[in-house]
Amino acid sequence: MRSSLLFLLVSALTLNSACSQKKNSSSEVAAANRTPAVAVKSTTSKYPSPKVVTGKPDEFPVRKTDAEWKKQLTPEQYFILRKQGTERPFVNKYADNHEKGNYYCAADHNLLFSSETKFESGTGWPSFWAPAADNSLKVTADNSFGMSRDELLCAKCGGHLGHVFNDGPKPTGQRYCMDSDGMLFEKAK
Numbered sequence: 001m002r003s004s005l006l007f008l009l010v011s012a013l014t015l016n017s018a019c020s021q022k023k024n025s026s027s028e029v030a031a032a033n034r035t036p037a038v039a040v041k042s043t044t045s046k047y048p049s050p051k052v053v054t055g056k057p058d059e060f061p062v063r064k065t066d067a068e069w070k071k072q073l074t075p076e077q078y079f080i081l082r083k084q085g086t087e088r089p090f091v092n093k094y095a096d097n098h099e100k101g102n103y104y105c106a107a108d109h110n111l112l113f114s115s116e117t118k119f120e121s122g123t124g125w126p127s128f129w130a131p132a133a134d135n136s137l138k139v140t141a142d143n144s145f146g147m148s149r150d151e152l153l154c155a156k157c158g159g160h161l162g163h164v165f166n167d168g169p170k171p172t173g174q175r176y177c178m179d180s181d182g183m184l185f186e187k188a189k
Contacts, residue, residue: 089124
């Protein structure tokens, strides 16, 4: 019992410190009103920026029922992508992946990231400094767990993938903190 409580406390502290970032007041106001978060801007125009979710029903071209998603996805993928879950840091399959290739959404094979933009963030989750394309991701406000964060969604299916923060490396200054079970990795040929 004690070890379970200690694990939960350590997990909560790790999640809070690794996947949180203080927002400015305009982001807090937007989040409080459940309006979309401010779009992430790259410091250099040659790097893609995700689009802001508007909340329209036709926002995501790939739509399935909950039963269809459960049938298609593994329990771990379903938990991350459809229930906005978070996997444990440091023990997920891509945090320590250093192979060359691309990362795709596990639900619809949408290209998300290239290994060329992956970096070691020290958080225990796979992190990237830029998405593969402007239309790879969408951003919305996430106010869960007492935090205000920018949530990343697959632009095709709307599946939860992780969060983005303004504490990444140059050239963009962004840290796309992703859940491994929301993605599939394919080695470069």
